[in-house]
Amino acid sequence: MAEIVRFVLLPVLFLFGLSWYLAFVPFIATLRGLALVMQVLAGYGRTLVGVVYRRTPEFRTLPPYRPQDEEVKAYRNYFFGPASRDLRQLLTLEGRSYTTTVGDSFRAVTSRQFVAPTRHRAFTIPYGLTLYLGLCAGAALAVPLLGLLFALHALVLALLTGGARLLAGTLRAVDRAVLWMKRLRTGMLCPHCFERVPYPSYDCPSPTCRRRHADIRPGTYGIFRRRCECGQRMPTLLMLMGRNSRLQAYCVHPHCGKPMNTDAGHMPEVVIPLIGGQAAGKTQLMAAMLLSLEHAAANGGPAITLADEESDTNYQVLREVLRMRGHTRATQKTLPRAHSFVLGGGRSQRLIHLFDTAGERFVDREDTDALRYARAARTFVFVLDPMAVKAFWTTMEPPPGPLLDRTLGSTVDPEEVFARSVQAVAAMGAPLQRSRLAVAISKTDLLAEHGLVPAGLEDSTGARTWLREALGLHSLVQAMELNFREVHFFRTAAVANEEAGVDGSVAGFVEWCLRS
Ligand SMILES: Nc1nc2c(ncn2[C@@H]2O[C@H](COP(=O)(O)OP(=O)(O)OP(=O)(O)O)[C@@H](O)[C@H]2O)c(=O)[nH]1
Ligand SMILES: [Zn+2]
Numbered sequence: 001m002a003e004i005v006r007f008v009l010l011p012v013l014f015l016f017g018l019s020w021y022l023a024f025v026p027f028i029a030t031l032r033g034l035a036l037v038m039q040v041l042a043g044y045g046r047t048l049v050g051v052v053y054r055r056t057p058e059f060r061t062l063p064p065y066r067p068q069d070e071e072v073k074a075y076r077n078y079f080f081g082p083a084s085r086d087l088r089q090l091l092t093l094e095g096r097s098y099t100t101t102v103g104d105s106f107r108a109v110t111s112r113q114f115v116a117p118t119r120h121r122a123f124t125i126p127y128g129l130t131l132y133l134g135l136c137a138g139a140a141l142a143v144p145l146l147g148l149l150f151a152l153h154a155l156v157l158a159l160l161t162g163g164a165r166l167l168a169g170t171l172r173a174v175d176r177a178v179l180w181m182k183r184l185r186t187g188m189l190c191p192h193c194f195e196r197v198p199y200p201s202y203d204c205p206s207p208t209c210r211r212r213h214a215d216i217r218p219g220t221y222g223i224f225r226r227r228c229e230c231g232q233r234m235p236t237l238l239m240l241m242g243r244n245s246r247l248q249a250y251c252v253h254p255h256c257g258k259p260m261n262t263d264a265g266h267m268p269e270v271v272i273p274l275i276g277g278q279a280a281g282k283t284q285l286m287a288a289m290l291l292s293l294e295h296a297a298a299n300g301g302p303a304i305t306l307a308d309e310e311s312d313t314n315y316q317v318l319r320e321v322l323r324m325r326g327h328t329r330a331t332q333k334t335l336p337r338a339h340s341f342v343l344g345g346g347r348s349q350r351l352i353h354l355f356d357t358a359g360e361r362f363v364d365r366e367d368t369d370a371l372r373y374a375r376a377a378r379t380f381v382f383v384l385d386p387m388a389v390k391a392f393w394t395t396m397e398p399p400p401g402p403l404l405d406r407t408l409g410s411t412v413d414p415e416e417v418f419a420r421s422v423q424a425v426a427a428m429g430a431p432l433q434r435s436r437l438a439v440a441i442s443k444t445d446l447l448a449e450h451g452l453v454p455a456g457l458e459d460s461t462g463a464r465t466w467l468r469e470a471l472g473l474h475s476l477v478q479a480m481e482l483n484f485r486e487v488h489f490f491r492t493a494a495v496a497n498e499e500a501g502v503d504g505s506v507a508g509f510v511e512w513c514l515r516s
């Protein structure tokens with residue numbers, strides 16, 4: 001009887017039960033499969049939050065972008081590197097998490113239903129096989145779902161990255177357009193190496209940091225702001241720098257790297273080179289021009305601010321020299337050759353560079369460096385010391401008396417200096433044909449003291465005639481008019497009276513030079 005039960009009844013019952021159970025297989029398998037899919041997706045969510053937000057060590061598979069490893073010591077913008085690193089990390093980690101989840105699920109079924117079942121295997125094996133079936137289906141279904149999520153992530157990232165790059169590009173273009181409008185298309189001028197700087201470097205504004213940032217424009221390290229390695233935020237655009245938050249600009253030329261004017265890049269720049277022989281009076285004339293502008297500013301004219309500390313200190317020295325009616329000659333060595341100042345206010349602000357081309361030394365290669373500056377100039381000043389003209393001492397009517405100190409005059413022939421300077425400046429690529437020339441007849445106060453200044457010298461035509469007729473400078477005047485678009489002659493006296501008022505001749509001369 002026992003045999004009947006064991007070998008006939010039970011198998012029949014088992015088969016009967018099994019066929020009844022088969023009806024539930026799809027249901028159970030589907031549930032198990034769905035559970036696995038949900039588990040995998042939950043794992044994806046955790047990994048996503050970990051990689052993108054929590055950023056704890058267990059979610060790191062690739063070395064991070066660190067500012068100290070960057071060429072420019074700044075944090076990268078998320079869409080310029082870190083975002084794609086996150087995506088790759090997510091892919092790696094999710095791959096691992098998927099394998100573990102699916103593997104663990106299969107192992108759990110194997111051990112609980114096959115290896116060490118708690119019930120009779122007749123029950124657990126069909127159940128285990130059903131679970132296997134569900135797991136297989138779930139594992140297979142999870143793959144395209146994960147792929148879809150990744151694709152979505154990558155798509156959003158690509159769109160945002162494209163947007164970020166487009167925004168950065170647009171901002172750079174706007175910045176360039178603003179520079180263009182300020183007539184700084186080819187860059188700003190370095191007052192030290194006289195080179196054009198397309199876009200200066202800037203130092204981190206944090207006083208304890210001072211790391212140099214080569215190109216702060218929108219891009220890899222930030223769109224509107226960038227973060228220095230020290231944590232300090234800095235603007236990426238010249239237009240984002242408020243008047244009081246302008247960063248210190250530096251020249252980008254490797255042999256220079258010196259600080260530039262703080263106003264560089266914020267306003268149009270005007271370069272006025274002074275050409276003339278040694279001791280023709282260039283330095284003193286520059287000082288007089290500044291002093292004259294300062295007086296004009298005090299009397300309601302355009303405001304003038306010395307652009308940098310160096311210009312300021314230099315100017316104080318010159319002013320003293322002028323005030324004392326002293327001669328610059330004694331202090332020749334230490335006297336500055338360039339002055340930068342900001343003239344005007346609001347939209348009409350201009351950064352003006354007056355500089356001495358050291359014309360007498362054009363032979364020296366190193367000294368012609370300064371001439372590069374002249375390329376940017378559209379107005380030149382030629383300082384002509386009448387006492388340097390031989391005819392002044394020999395054929396002038398009336399002849400200069402013995403009281404006029406010959407040693408106060410320049411000894412370099414103006415004709416020679418002019419020819420050499422024009423040649424050198426033109427060789428540098430300065431468009432002289434489109435430029436104006438102001439001829440400053442210097443030291444006329446000395447001539448006036450000795451009654452050597454004729455009445456007609458006040459206007460350009462009179463001065464021109466005087467140079468041609470009295471000093472016999474026909475060919476020089478002709479050369480000037482041939483080389484330049486416009487030539488204007490001025491009588492100047494770079495002297496100041498007791499109240500530090502500059503000789504009246506300077507104001508008109510300066511006004512003409514700065515007219516654009
Ligand atoms: N009285 C008078 N003296 C002047 C005037 N301009 C220059 N001087 C004097 O002329 C001498 C030469 O002037 P500078 O201004 O140093 O001449 P420079 O052209 O700069 O000379 P370098 O720098 O050597 O090329 C100095 O002793 C000045 O004091 C002027 O308008 N009136
Ligand atoms: Zn420089």
Ligand SMILES: [Zn+2]
Pocket residue numbers: 204205206209210211228229230231232
């Ligand atoms: Zn810093």
